[in-house]
Amino acid sequence: MDIPILKLSMLKKYFPYKKGSFVKAVDGVSLEIFRGETLGLVGESGSGKSTVAYTIVGMYEPTKGQILYNDQDISSLYKFRSNEIKGKIRIVFQDPNSSLNPRRTIRQILFTPLKLHKNDRYKGFPASPEALLEEVGLSSIYAYRFSRSLSGGERQLVAIAHAIATNPDLVLLDEPTSALDVSIQAKVINRLMDLQNRYKLSYLFITHDLSLMRNVAHRVAIMYLGKICEIARTKEFFEKPLHPYTQMLLSSIPVVTDEEEQLKPKKITSRGEIPSPVNIPPGCSFHLRCPFATDQCKKLDPDMKELEAHHYVRCHLY
Amino acid sequence: MNDKRCDNFGSFSDKTRRAWYRLSKNKLSVVGFVGVVVIVLAAIFAPFIAPYPTHAGKVVDFLNANQPPSLAHLCGTDPMGRDVFSRIIFALRSTLLMGVVVLSISVPFGTTMGLIAGYFQGSLIDSLITRLTDIFLAVPPLILALSVAALLKPNLMNAMLAITITWWTWYARLAYGMAVTLNREYYVRSAQLLGASWMHIIFKEMLPNCLSPILTKMTLDMGIVIMTAAALSFVGLGEQPPTPALGTMISDGAKYMPTQWWLTVFPALAIMIIVLSFNLLGDGFRDLFSTEEKQ
Ligand SMILES: Nc1ncnc2c1ncn2[C@@H]1O[C@H](COP(=O)(O)OP(=O)(O)O)[C@@H](O)[C@H]1O
Ligand code: SF4
Ligand SMILES: [Mg+2]
Numbered sequence: 001m002d003i004p005i006l007k008l009s010m011l012k013k014y015f016p017y018k019k020g021s022f023v024k025a026v027d028g029v030s031l032e033i034f035r036g037e038t039l040g041l042v043g044e045s046g047s048g049k050s051t052v053a054y055t056i057v058g059m060y061e062p063t064k065g066q067i068l069y070n071d072q073d074i075s076s077l078y079k080f081r082s083n084e085i086k087g088k089i090r091i092v093f094q095d096p097n098s099s100l101n102p103r104r105t106i107r108q109i110l111f112t113p114l115k116l117h118k119n120d121r122y123k124g125f126p127a128s129p130e131a132l133l134e135e136v137g138l139s140s141i142y143a144y145r146f147s148r149s150l151s152g153g154e155r156q157l158v159a160i161a162h163a164i165a166t167n168p169d170l171v172l173l174d175e176p177t178s179a180l181d182v183s184i185q186a187k188v189i190n191r192l193m194d195l196q197n198r199y200k201l202s203y204l205f206i207t208h209d210l211s212l213m214r215n216v217a218h219r220v221a222i223m224y225l226g227k228i229c230e231i232a233r234t235k236e237f238f239e240k241p242l243h244p245y246t247q248m249l250l251s252s253i254p255v256v257t258d259e260e261e262q263l264k265p266k267k268i269t270s271r272g273e274i275p276s277p278v279n280i281p282p283g284c285s286f287h288l289r290c291p292f293a294t295d296q297c298k299k300l301d302p303d304m305k306e307l308e309a310h311h312y313v314r315c316h317l318y
Numbered sequence: 319m320n321d322k323r324c325d326n327f328g329s330f331s332d333k334t335r336r337a338w339y340r341l342s343k344n345k346l347s348v349v350g351f352v353g354v355v356v357i358v359l360a361a362i363f364a365p366f367i368a369p370y371p372t373h374a375g376k377v378v379d380f381l382n383a384n385q386p387p388s389l390a391h392l393c394g395t396d397p398m399g400r401d402v403f404s405r406i407i408f409a410l411r412s413t414l415l416m417g418v419v420v421l422s423i424s425v426p427f428g429t430t431m432g433l434i435a436g437y438f439q440g441s442l443i444d445s446l447i448t449r450l451t452d453i454f455l456a457v458p459p460l461i462l463a464l465s466v467a468a469l470l471k472p473n474l475m476n477a478m479l480a481i482t483i484t485w486w487t488w489y490a491r492l493a494y495g496m497a498v499t500l501n502r503e504y505y506v507r508s509a510q511l512l513g514a515s516w517m518h519i520i521f522k523e524m525l526p527n528c529l530s531p532i533l534t535k536m537t538l539d540m541g542i543v544i545m546t547a548a549a550l551s552f553v554g555l556g557e558q559p560p561t562p563a564l565g566t567m568i569s570d571g572a573k574y575m576p577t578q579w580w581l582t583v584f585p586a587l588a589i590m591i592i593v594l595s596f597n598l599l600g601d602g603f604r605d606l607f608s609t610e611e612k613q
Contacts, residue, residue, distance in 0.1 A: 057511050059507060059511065078510060078511050078513075083513045086511060086512060090511075093504045099504040099505055099508055101505040101526070101527070102527070103526035103529075104522070104523075112514060112518070112522075113512050116512050116513055116514060117512070117513075162508070166512070
């Protein structure tokens with residue numbers, strides 16, 4: 001494969017906590033995102049997905065590790081990044097109510113990225129708020145409204161228009177549909193995939209809803225307590241999940257077809273809840289909940305192994 | 319997605335109409351609103367409303383001196399024979415001017431300082447501005463205004479300057495608190511990530527979200543500024559004679575209490591009505607904005 005648009009290597013983000021201890025929100029994440037690709041980042045709430053995204057866009061400074069954009073090191077706060085990088089990596093936040101200013105019209109909101117990144121766009125890219133609205137399938141009449149008079153799905157589409165306004169390479173989608181009704185979700189996702197094809201966008205699609213990834217992601221990464229457990233191409237991922245945590249997640253999602261039912265791993269009962277990222281268990285962080293845990297798992301944290309082409313797993317079983 | 323929805327929804331004129339409707343349901347704020355309008359109009363058209371417009375100046379008419387209230391002189395006359403009612407109407411001018419000038423300087427300045435400090439929370443500029451406002455806020459505004467006015471030549475300009483210097487800090491404090499909250503909003507972070515300047519974030523993203531509480535506080539403050547101004551002129555640090563000022567009229571009239579009570583009572587009543595009107599209107603705004611917030 002060609003060089004990735006974005007590469008994270010051993011990215012760590014610790015937040016200071018009481019008396020010298022840390023919240024290890026992200027604890028050594030390595031992954032790559034290629035041009036035009038959707039990488040699904042899936043994990044339970046609190047596993048550090050948003051922190052990964054916020055660190056990539058520079059809202060947080062990495063505690064350790066590197067963020068490479070087109071082989072260029074950008075592991076710093078947004079303040080220290082060039083304007084061009086700011087326009088090339090964009091983020092859509094989870095809650096569209098908070099990401100749109102309630103006192104500015106949609107037109108004013110969309111005009112800001114257009115004005116600030118005039119030179120980063122090629123000819124023919126939508127250059128007005130109205131054109132951007134039409135790009136995401138909204139009527140240009142919405143330009144003179146306030147976000148308050150839009151539905152949740154429409155607001156999220158405006159947030160997406162805001163993100164693509166700078167002609168980005170990579171858009172980080174932090175649970176872009178989890179605040180929306182199920183009926184609206186599909187509309188927003190179709191629009192995202194449409195935009196991806198048209199502008200060769202790469203997505204980091206963050207979600208806690210694994211079933212959503214089947215039709216959306218090219219590859220899927222599973223995150224647990226700040227670490228990646230498994231990364232694989234979507235087809236392989238659903239056909240041959242290897243990590244016990246992945247199997248546990250897959251066994252509990254609803255399926256649509258018989259074929260999917262057959263692929264579904266046997267019900268793996270998990271024990272306990274997700275531990276706090278302040279007190280990550282030693283060894284494999286999943287061992288308290290894993291039915292296959294051995295003594296080795298309690299002491300030694302497994303390394304990431306490439307078991308098959310592009311299928312990485314971090315588990316002592318393999 | 320849904321184009322059928324009424325296009326006017328959320329538009330400006332529609333919003334003002336609804337706001338006015340809700341404001342008008344609160345009887346007391348209507349009283350305040352009417353009071354403010356009447357006071358402002360009276361100040362503007364003082365020469366046409368005052369029965370003896372020349373009495374605002376250096377007129378002496380000893381024949382009519384010290385008259386109690388009558389139909390010819392609604393609020394009586396002073397020891398120089400000047401019509402008190404006419405002088406009150408003219409005094410509204412300097413009184414309102416004082417409030418308007420003080421607020422139109424101290425509010426933008428204070429708000430900007432507060433937003434800057436709040437946006438750069440934890441930085442050097444934040445501690446500088448916060449220290450400064452803390453010092454000002456530790457001294458009661460009237461005392462501070464009195465000492466500033468006493469240091470300078472006593473006139474309307476310096477009285478306004480004195481009050482302005484003490485007043486901006488309240489708005490700095492108010493805006494600071496709001497900026498600190500707004501810092502956490504995702505639209506502010508989103509603007510930062512885009513590379514927007516601090517000016518853009520403060521004036522375009524934050525300020526529009528601070529206007530309602532600031533407008534409310536301004537209306538409520540108008541009354542307090544006017545009282546402070548009256549207090550300054552009461553001790554001779556405001557507008558100088560012969561131009562009428564409500565505070566001066568009260569302090570001058572106090573010497574003739576209680577026999578010539580009208581010299582003090584009517585100007586005092588005027589101050590009360592002005593302060594009350596602005597406060598009622600301000601309360602109306604506050605209720606209006608807090609219900610708007612809830613929706
Ligand atoms: N700014 C922060 N300060 C301290 N702790 C944080 C901060 N942001 C996130 N965390 C903690 O890091 C962990 C991961 O959070 P997050 O990245 O939001 O997870 P997710 O998006 O997967 O739900 C959580 O335990 C959360 O409490
Ligand atoms: S390393 Fe051990 S505890 Fe961890 S997932 Fe694999 S088998 Fe389970
Ligand atoms: Mg999250």
